[in-house]
Amino acid sequence: MNKVLRTPLSEAEIRDLRVGETIYVTGELFTARDEAHRVLLDAAHGGERLPFRPQDLALFHCGPVVESRDGVWRVTSAGPTTSARMEMFEADFLDTYSTRLVIGKGGMGKKTLEALGRVGAVYTHFTGGAGALAARAIRRVPAVYWLEELGMPEAVWILEVEAFGPLTVTMDSHGGSLHEVVAARVEANLTAIRAEMSREA
């Protein structure tokens, strides 16, 4: 059976998750790339009220391809974008909004990992390029914010999803990071490969 979590997510169910687990999410996501992070943080620091509650939704690093048919938005492709670019915003973002679930690709750095632990949140990895698979799990687009100002890929899209995934937990709220584990293992493997190549030379 696939593990399906529903938004809004509780701190307890997120603290239960460990690196290496695969989950699916049902409920609502909001997309935010570089510019949207900046806009949402500026709003918080300026004391503005947001049109939605980021703490209740999952955050998706994604610039979707969306088309409008008879005034209804439809997502045709929604693969994840590289999360590392958001490292400069994410710890502040998590501390500000307590978003419990981040979806992206490629993993994030130390500052985000520490914030995940403080807030009780996880970072999950969605398969790079799998835009058609992601789009199929999106049932509806209830709203879009800052579309005029930021344009289609950078706008904040609210996406109603059903069994969105697979999402692999690669950074958990207990300091675990699969990205760090893999990087160390690859370094050790490279050392062994180099030694073998020198012996052959």
Added chain:
Amino acid sequence: MKYGDLGEALFEAVKQAATELPDDVVAALERARDAEDPVGRVQLEAILQNVEIARREGAAMCQDTGIQTFVVFVGSEFAHLGVLREAIVDAVRRATAAVPLRPNTVDPFTGRNPGDNTGRFVPYIVWEIEKGNECRIHLLPKGGGSENCCALRMLPPGAGLAGVERFVIDHVAACEGKPCPPGVIGVGIGGGADLALKLAKLSLLRPLGERHSEPAAARMEERLLQRINETGVGPMGLGGRTTALDVHVEFAHRHPASLPVGIVYQCWADRRKVVRVDAAGRVEVS
């Protein structure tokens, strides 16, 4: 129809390249999935499901539909040589609207995107003029994430072929999950800086599993494939047995003072199509 059967075939090829992953790539991804550890297996299963949905729905398999790249092997007596460039550009424009493809051509100075995947020098066309009156047009649309992981190193010749292999292995490991592995690694050796990269890209036209006809190059392909997979980067960089589905090497004679090595990294979405026109004008897309 403008440009007749040829125009129609080019349009179909651009469309199919974006929506249908070649059978040899699908088979390699399936083999990788069956051999993979749990975390990597989840990634490969998601890729294969995604590929199936794209094929069934005629949708782009990845939101990055790439820069449209063509390699044309054309006979100097080919009847449509004069209109070939226009026919290719027209096919790209039509497919961009019809599939749709993401508009991926940005003017570096103005930031303007014409919105139809055309622009200065793009679609990018490599011309190889041959004898005869036939034509073979290869399509290789390539995404930005993997293209950003291409590399060139001008090695001192004293580094030798071992130095070449070490550079390739280190580079692929350093890219981690960024180019969306498991992919295909094209390696160009010799020539000059530009030729090494060109040969690396042209090597990607070869089907997966096909070795170089020169035994020494074929053996290097085998060694590199094994060692790249021993690094453990794995699908999407999350660790595992398969980092590369294949490695293709191509080479040219080099200057005595130079040992250029070009690496062209292709992501799992190794999209390829071929349009063939024979002497009688019969057109085939495969």
